[in-house]
Amino acid sequence: WSSSRMGNSVEFYRDGEWKEIECKYSQVPAAAVPSFIQKYVTENYPDAKIVSVDKDKSDKEYDVKLSSRWELKFDYKGNLIDLENDWEMKNVEWRIAMRDISPHGNFLFFLTLLF
Numbered sequence: 041w042s043s044s045r046m047g048n049s050v051e052f053y054r055d056g057e058w059k060e061i062e063c064k065y066s067q068v069p070a071a072a073v074p075s076f077i078q079k080y081v082t083e084n085y086p087d088a089k090i091v092s093v094d095k096d097k098s099d100k101e102y103d104v105k106l107s108s109r110w111e112l113k114f115d116y117k118g119n120l121i122d123l124e125n126d127w128e129m130k131n132v133e134w135r136i137a138m139r140d141i142s143p144h145g146n147f148l149f150f151l152t153l154l155f
Contacts, residue, residue, distance in 0.1 A: 053097065060094040067107070068093050076118035077104055085110065 047064030061068045067089035070078055081090055085106055092105035100116040113122035 057097075058095065059097075060092070062092045064091075067091060073104075074102065074114075074118075077102060077112075077114055080112070080114075080120065081106065 048066065049060075049062045050058055051060040053059050058072070061072055068091065073090055073093055077090070077093070081088060081104070085108055088106040088108040088110065090104060091107050092103075094103040096103065101121070102114045102116075104112040104114065106112070109125055111122075111124045112120060115121050
């Protein structure tokens, strides 16, 4: 089930729990964002707003989109497990991605040019 109003939308699972919250012209209300995500964004992206949160119950992950074009992925325990940003510059798209490659928190960074 979903509801949409003034550029904001909320999708729900059948059990009534929210699945995804998107805010086209504003930010996701802080009360709807898990505290560990709110804290991470506030500390690491103080000028960015959370514009989308997607709760994936099957993978037990949260996908978060920021106004700064960063996309973050957290597991339900609060660990950052993926980080991406897309920039477009004069017909060239740059993508920076970070992937968790070990259980010890080691990350591998990728830079991709898309023409």
